[in-house]
Amino acid sequence: MLNWFEKKQGGGPTASVTTPAGPRVPRHSGGWAMLRKRLQAEPGLRVIDVGFTSPTNINFLTELGHSVYLADLVHDAWSDNWQSAMDEEGNPKWNVEGFLNQSMNFGDRTFDVVLLWTALDYLPEAFVVPVVMRLSEAMNPSGQVLAFFHMRTRGEETAYCRFHLTDSDDVQVQIAQPTPIQRAFTNRSIEKLFAGWSGHRQFLAKDSVSEVIMTR
Secondary structure, eight states, X not given: OOOSOSSOOOOOOOTTOOSOOSOOEEEEOHHHHHHHHHHHHSOSOEEEEESSOOHHHHHHHHHTTOEEEEEOHHHHHHHSOOEEXXXXXXXXXXXXXXXXXXXXXXXXXXXXXXXXXXXXXXXXXXXXXXXXXXXXXXXXXXXXXXXXXXXXXXXXXXXXXXXXXXXXXXXXXXXXXXXXXXXXXOHHHHHHXXXXXXXXXXXXXXXXXXXXXXXX
């Protein structure tokens, strides 16, 4: 499927719009197809699902015997005042530690699976590396992260979306709050971002989105 939606989406971050809207569009996902097999074979895993609360995802995962932790990182990043000041060059200074302590304070919990989706494409630049580092610290050995990365910053498929799980090789894609894409990733930049992780498997798609499963 070349385009996720018929109408192009635009606009900036909108804190007042917090729920996905519109139809759910099926999209084949090689990464989800692979990760689903593990989730179906190994009950009792701890899973982080990134994005606005999806009852579909909660029900799907808990019925398989897993525990679910929700983290709406993109909405949290843009809806709170994490820009503390401006630097000497006029660039925003971000309160990264405050964001991590509020949105990624997992306590003593560690996780086996992270459904990160496209979150890293939409976070402020200052948050990207610290978020990956915090996830790395919170992962169990052999823990896996499923992440989607846009290969370009223009096009219908760059609208910020919520992903809903299914028992097939598809995920359902639904437009979420308007949030402009911040960056596109190359294969090299993805590998650099997850440097030090033990495994890396990539799944290519036809919609300019690369899917990656990273293993801790």
